[in-house]
Amino acid sequence: MMARTGCRRAGLGLLVLVVAACDMTPEPGLARGKAVYGTCVPCHGATGGGNEELGAPSIAGLPQWYIEAQLEKFENGWRGAHPLDTVGIRMRSMANALDNPGDRASVAEYVAQMAPVNPEPMLQVGNAQAGATSFQTCIACHGPDGTGVEVLNAPPLVGQADWYLLAQLRKFRAGWRGTHPQDVSGATMRPNSLLLDDAAMENVVAYIQTLQ
Amino acid sequence: MLERLVQQASSYAADIDGLILLVLVLVGFWFLLAEGMFFWLIWKFRERPGGRSEYITGKEKHLKRWISIPHALVLVCDVFIIIASVRVWYDVKQHLPQADETIRVTGQQWAWVFTHPGPDGDLDTPDDIQTVDDLYVEVDKTYHFQLESRDVLHSFSVPVFRLKQDAVPGRRITGWFRPTVTGTFDIQCAEICGIGHGVMAGRIHVQDAGTMAQWVTANSSTAAQ
Known part of the structure; x- marks a missing residue:
C-alpha cells in the first residue's frame, strides 16, 4: 500500500515537472545572457575578443544599446543581407536564432559588462x-x-x-x-x-x- | 499517401514517394512476417512441465527451407526495388531535361544565396538578381540549378520537391527541378555545417508567370543599378 502511494506521488511529481518544462520561457537578465552567449563563443571567443580569421570583431565591453541595435538590424535584414557580405550573413543567421523574448537584451547586457579586450x-x-x-x-x-x-x-x-x-x-x-x-x-x-x-x-x- | 504528410510540389516528387512507398510495403511485409513468425515460435515452443529441450543443427532440408524460401522471395522483392530505384535515380539525378532557365544556388554559413539570370536569361551578366534566403521561381518551368558552396559542405534541400543535393566546396554541381504547385515552401540545409546549421533556412516562392515577370522586372532594375 505504502509502495503504491509512493509510486503515485513520484508519478505526479514527474507529471508536474513535464508540464512545467513545457513552459520554460527563460528569465531575461545576465544569467540568461551568459547562457545565450555560448552560441557567440565559437566566433567571438569566450572573452569576446573576436577572431580575425572568421571576421568576428571584438565585442567585449561594447555599450548595451549598440549591441542591441546591431542585433536588431541583423535580425531584420537591415545589416548582413547583402549576397556578397559573407561574414555579415553569418551573423544575421545567428541573430535570427535569438527567438526567446528578452534574449537580445540579455546577451547585450552580458557582453556589455565583459572586460574590454583591445585587439x-x-x-x-x-x-x-x-x-x-x-x-x-x-x-x-x-x-x-x-x-x-x-x-x-x-x-x-x-x-x-x-x-x-x-x-x-x-x-x-x-x-x-x-x-x-x-x-x-x-x-x-x-x-x-x-x-x-x-x-x-x-x-x-x-x-x-x-x-x- | 505520403503527400498527406508533406505536399508534393515538383514533377518528380510523386515518383520518389512511390519508390519510398514500394520499399516501405515490401520491407514492411517481410518485417512483420518475420517478427510474427518469431513470436509465434516463442509461444509454440514455450516451456512446458515435463518438456525436454531438443538440439537442432538446422542442417535438415525441411529446416533449411525456413531460410532458403524466404531468402529467395526477398531477393525477388529486391529486384523490384532495384528496378524502381534505378528508374527514379535516372530520371531525377542522371537525366537532365532541357532547361527553361538556369539559376545558381550558393550555400554558405548559414544562408542560401540565389542568383537569378534576370531578363536576359544568362547568368554572370549585370542584370542578374541576387537574393539571400528567398528563391523565386515560376511554376511549370524547368530549372537547372548550379549548386556551389563558399565554405563547407551544405545540402540544398526542398522537402516539397523531394529534392536534396549536397553542395561541395570547389565544385559546381548541376541539378534540376520543375515546380508544379504555386506557393511558398521551406528550403533547408540537410548537412551539418556549423553552429548555425539549424537556422540555415530559406523559402522558395513558386509563382505564376505573370507574378514572376513582375518580380523580375522590379528587381532587375535594382540589380542593374
Whole structure:
C-alpha cells in the first residue's frame, strides 16, 4: 500500500515537472545572457575578443544599446543581407536564432559588462598623421576621443580591431551596409564612407589605433 | 499517401514517394512476417512441465527451407526495388531535361544565396538578381540549378520537391527541378555545417508567370543599378 502511494506521488511529481518544462520561457537578465552567449563563443571567443580569421570583431565591453541595435538590424535584414557580405550573413543567421523574448537584451547586457579586450593591431598600412585630418569628420558623431555618442547612435571606435574598422568602412562604401531604408543610423554613416578612398580609409583607421 | 504528410510540389516528387512507398510495403511485409513468425515460435515452443529441450543443427532440408524460401522471395522483392530505384535515380539525378532557365544556388554559413539570370536569361551578366534566403521561381518551368558552396559542405534541400543535393566546396554541381504547385515552401540545409546549421533556412516562392515577370522586372532594375 505504502509502495503504491509512493509510486503515485513520484508519478505526479514527474507529471508536474513535464508540464512545467513545457513552459520554460527563460528569465531575461545576465544569467540568461551568459547562457545565450555560448552560441557567440565559437566566433567571438569566450572573452569576446573576436577572431580575425572568421571576421568576428571584438565585442567585449561594447555599450548595451549598440549591441542591441546591431542585433536588431541583423535580425531584420537591415545589416548582413547583402549576397556578397559573407561574414555579415553569418551573423544575421545567428541573430535570427535569438527567438526567446528578452534574449537580445540579455546577451547585450552580458557582453556589455565583459572586460574590454583591445585587439593587437593587424594592419601594417596607413598613415596615422594623415588620418587625423580625415578623422575630423568622424568627431561630429563618434566624439573627439572616438569613444562614441549614444544619442547619435555612434558606437565607440577605440578598442576595436583595425581590420574590422577597415572592413566596415569598405562595406559602407560598397553599399553592403547602411543602405536599407530602415537603417537610419547606417544611412548617416554611409555618405561619410563615400568621402574616403582606400588610402584615406587606411589612414583614418591607423589614426584611430593611436587613440587606444 | 505520403503527400498527406508533406505536399508534393515538383514533377518528380510523386515518383520518389512511390519508390519510398514500394520499399516501405515490401520491407514492411517481410518485417512483420518475420517478427510474427518469431513470436509465434516463442509461444509454440514455450516451456512446458515435463518438456525436454531438443538440439537442432538446422542442417535438415525441411529446416533449411525456413531460410532458403524466404531468402529467395526477398531477393525477388529486391529486384523490384532495384528496378524502381534505378528508374527514379535516372530520371531525377542522371537525366537532365532541357532547361527553361538556369539559376545558381550558393550555400554558405548559414544562408542560401540565389542568383537569378534576370531578363536576359544568362547568368554572370549585370542584370542578374541576387537574393539571400528567398528563391523565386515560376511554376511549370524547368530549372537547372548550379549548386556551389563558399565554405563547407551544405545540402540544398526542398522537402516539397523531394529534392536534396549536397553542395561541395570547389565544385559546381548541376541539378534540376520543375515546380508544379504555386506557393511558398521551406528550403533547408540537410548537412551539418556549423553552429548555425539549424537556422540555415530559406523559402522558395513558386509563382505564376505573370507574378514572376513582375518580380523580375522590379528587381532587375535594382540589380542593374
